[in-house]
Amino acid sequence: MMHISLSRPVRVHAWVIFTMLVLLTTHTVVVAQTNSITNRKMTLQSVIQRTLANSPELHEFTYRQQAIEGEIKTASLKPALNVGIEVENFLGTGEVSGIKDTELTLTLSSVIELGNKLNSRKAFAKAQSTLVEAQKQVHTLDVLAEVTRRYIDVLAQQALIDAQKDAETLARYTYQAVTKRVDAGASPAFEQKRAEAALARSRLDVVTAQQTKQAMINSLAIMWGEKDPTFTDVEGDLFALQSSPSLTALFTTLLDSPNLEVYTQESRLQASQVRLTQAANQSDLSWTAGIRRMNGIDETAFVAGVSMPLFAGDRNLGEYEKQRAIQAQLEQQKESATQSLYHQLNMALMIRNNALLNVQTLQNSIIPPLVQALELVEQAYINGRFSYLEWVSTRQELLNAKQALIQSAKQAHQRGADIESLTAQPLVDTINTSFSRKAK
Structure with a gap:
């Protein structure tokens, strides 16, 4: 099993590390056993590490959590104490002119919260934090899936370039064979020109495939913010x-995935909001206490008072019903999301299984006969029994089959990445599988 050491601190849960390990050790693309770039080749492990360490989309959640931590501190505060000074009966007219009959009152006031409002506020703020963490999990899965898909794009393009180079080599050999027959007067001159054009087209295909690969490498590297990639493969x-x-096993796994957990956390957040609204049904008790100095009679006395709004529960009924309706709406949204994710899972599995069938059929039943057919047609052309057109046609059929094989394998891997993103689980049970088989 490979161990991951991030190049800079990144807050990730154990499930993220597990997902990374799964992608690094069981995803069928991976054969690398090191996180370094060797011979200017990038491994999937390095790609994931760099993306997790530098993705702005993921680092955004760190600041969102910091903001919520501030809200939690605010929610934990008790009502403030207020100090007040009140002066009466001064600078008036007649007997209350001047300050001889002034009354000075010094008070201290606050609010006694009833209905467990403090704990309700704290629970709501903490539920927000849990929801943000669940959203981060979903975004992390999306980022991992996207970087894996782009990695597969490059890997498939490399295989396509190899196939195009093989086609160029075969086109060059064909051109040389046709030239010999034309020089010997066994074939018309126009066949040489057609072979020359086919060779030029093969060279062009190689160049365009290489340019496409570089563009794909750029798209991969931008996942961690690198605009001038230093790797070439x-x-x-x-x-x-x-x-x-x-599908049944995958759907069972889907029910526990972060993609649905985020809806569960939204429901819990809304439940906290409902409890907070319920707490507001209980009116708070405002109190005031102080001391009053009466200069007119040269006496001092204590003052105190309490107040409480009436019928607060009735005034809050509309807000409570609104929050309960939102809570019920979130439950329906989760059901709708479950159905949508099931559909996505079903379609991804169907496409992957079809791609696997295509790979198996092309490898075992289509490409081997075409290779043999090409050898037979080539020999027959050299012997003068078949025309140049039949040779080129068979060669193109083989190239098309190889390209179809590459596209099918690419599709199988990418839909596999989609399935892993939906379920947050690997496609295989073991995490110690080695994939060393090479395609012929």
């Missing part, structure tokens, strides 16, 4: 694939 076995789990 990625490591992995595109054709190492395993069968898919059943």
